[in-house]
Amino acid sequence: MLSAHTVGDIRAAEEALAATLPEGELMQRAARGLADSLGLIPAGDVVVCLIGPGNNGGDALYAATHLLDRGVRVDLCLLDESTVHAEGLAAAQAAGAQIVAAPGAQRWCLDAIFGIGARPGLTGKAADWERWLVQESPYTFVVDVPSGVDVDGATLPGSHVSAEATITFGTYKNALLADPAADAAGAVSLVDLGLAPHLPTPSIEAIEAFDGHLLDPVLPGRSSHKYSRGVLGIAAGSEQYAGAAHLCVAGAQAGLAGMIRFVGSTALSQRVVDRAPEVVAGRGRVQAWVVGPGSGDDAESQLAMALEDRVPVVVDASALQHVPDRFDVPALLTPHAGELAAMMDTTREQVEADPLGHATAAAERWNATVLLKGRRTLVAQTGAPTRVNLSGSAWLGTAGAGDVLAGFAGSLLAAGLDPRDAGSVAAYLHGVASVQANPDGPIVATDVAYALPAAVAAFVRGDLA
Structure with a gap:
């Protein structure tokens, strides 16, 4: 590093x-x-x-x-x-x-x-x-x-x-x-x-290209099965933002978890399973949750449901409006500057003028790991060095990219990484995938999700270009 x-x-x-x-x-x-x-x-x-x-x-x-x-x-x-x-x-x-x-x-x-x-x-x-x-x-x-x-x-x-x-x-x-x-x-x-x-x-x-050892503790072995690899629960999407559910699931499927459970309306769950038949619809035992990408009015109840399971959680998008005073489970919050500004009762301009200070303060305030998205995404956790992400294409600023990131980070969390490693590795490989999907050219979020498995493999092998 x-x-x-x-x-x-x-x-x-x-x-x-x-x-x-x-x-x-x-x-x-x-x-x-x-x-x-x-x-x-x-x-x-x-x-x-x-x-x-x-x-x-x-x-x-x-x-x-x-x-x-x-x-x-x-x-x-x-x-x-x-x-x-x-x-x-x-x-x-x-x-x-x-x-x-x-x-x-x-x-x-x-x-x-x-x-x-x-x-x-x-x-x-x-x-x-x-x-x-x-x-x-x-x-x-x-x-x-x-x-x-x-x-x-x-x-x-x-x-x-x-x-x-x-x-x-x-x-x-x-x-x-x-x-x-x-x-x-x-x-x-x-x-x-x-x-x-x-x-x-x-x-x-x-993180640099030769830091693939960060994934070593959670790589599957010959005797691994879908449950031992970790099960991720996803509560995402809504009638208005159904695409967020698909993108979050796509990001999660590109990660290390062995199984994904999706919780949402009957209609949305059916759409998700039709598109990704490996996904299981309905609540069940999980090792981590992702809550919030594209969620509607039920974001608050979805977050409360996830926290009841007492497992690590990724909190994104609309669920960030409903965080508890302090987390008592491992939590990875994934705001952009505007969302963090709303959480901290300040302005987007102030957060962008001092992202390091705000991310650090937010991590302390909510007893959580904070992944503040931006050109140089930060992953802040009290008592540990803040990680800054140096990978990525300027084309990564595209609709749905954050949904893919949330799902991918959740998959790493369910596999057993702690929130800091899950967030920083996810941000790094998300950026790498954005470049590999179409070097120097436009991409959409789905392209990033499809490029992630190859990026993970190259990272683990130590031969990222």
Whole structure:
């Protein structure tokens, strides 16, 4: 998995590592890694480096010496010469870097204004440079984190740099993985400084293609049968949204559960079974429930019914309006920003401005795992690193995709995964399936459901493309 850490934990790890190294070696590692990551800039071109105070500026200044060695011309804009890294500036100037009063017509830019310890938002000369970036649109690289972002909260409370690429050091930061700040970072690459032995439990994780071991505990064996694989109950759909029932069932059938029971009106149940004859209509013993996709006025009673069984539950869509004060069974809530805003008596805009904060608060508030859907879906559970999903196609924003996700997550829950693993694996493979269904092209939710079994198999084998 990818891992991100808080600023405090990174600072402590850097101090611990630096204590084992010759003086200045940690910065030299960062500078060499940074320069190696700037190979896109051709010899003979000019890059303007926006240099702020302290070590972040120092990393860029020492990296400039390597760029100059391979024929790249370097212009330096200093935020405040009195606070610049003096040794780094001297080294860069000795290698041939030129100080300029302001950025101009350069096609390449390196943002080294502020590092992880700065307050979010840009003012003064730094804000002027940000406006230049917007107006002139040079190809912009970032040193460690985009200047102006809220590094731990992953928010964008003020003026900030937006870049094509970010080169970060030691470990990922929350702002590089979680939205909205992650959108400002562009493509992110990590320079390994050797921090890993000194880092504690991460603050954020992201599942990767080789994490199929997460499914190992619930994969069927030679002696498995439909009941041992887990039975999932689904209470979804309505006369108005009958399709949600079909899509939720399709998502569930793509998962690991051995059997699906569907609870709904007689007419809807008949339609579901006609379309998916493996489904059993009617209530019975289950290992998990999915409640809410496309439900109508009976969402409240359906959720109460599911909670009576004292088994894990996925709560989606209209059922989210009827959650108890706190859950006393394992629960996975799957709201989008608008639904979470309604639950928390706030606005969609506020949730989208701080999804990490709201998902974390909601998980604590309802004693549940919260899967907050979005471009970078979050899975938050109190006491564990929040997981952020990095897979998926922009075409996944299509009607019914959430119904498929709810059913698929429920199937993993019924098979025996805990809500955090079920939600995060489901989100990851749901995204993978959206790409595999039609790379770079439009899809519908049914396409995603049909692509999920192959995505699961490739994930388990460890050969996802």
